Amino acid sequence: MKTSHLPRVALLSLGLFSTTLHAADSAPVNLIENGGFEDATSFAWRIVNTPHATATINEGAAHTGKRGLTIKDESAETIARAMSPNLPTAPGRVYALKFWARTHSYGTCGGISVRFLDATGATAGDATASHAQATDTQGGWQEFTLTATAPEGAATVAAWIHTYSRQEGVVDFDDIELREVTEKTDAKKAR
């Protein structure tokens, strides 16, 4: 009886081993809550609008699922913005950002910043160093990626989706993913 149990034990062990390998091989967890904008009532994104530049979660802006984020910027002076919550970080931590964007007219652009703030809420490091711009996707969806390292003094990290003060136009965003990675191979995996 004892010998007949051995193969089953061996198979179970193999199964566990495969599961562990798979878990280790998968991408790090997405830190962005409601990154696909499917929950329109969620407060995970803090949205800042002006009279002539608005960011809205809506059904016309879905890359996947039913909803996405649209920024409609009709002012050459102001912007609209959607900000994820500030998540704790520390200098030297590396993040991989991935998002999809679609511009609706030539010359339109929008961007996402991986924003690092210090303990007082002030910008840490060079904000332009952790920024990806989506320009002229000709009405189609395009994927964009960015890797950013938390600078000296960084206490929190967030993703900010925005237009530019001198730009006008309509840009859709969807499927925002921000993952902490530990090395370049992880960054590639997260992409």
Ligand SMILES: [Ca+2]
């Ligand atoms: Ca979506």
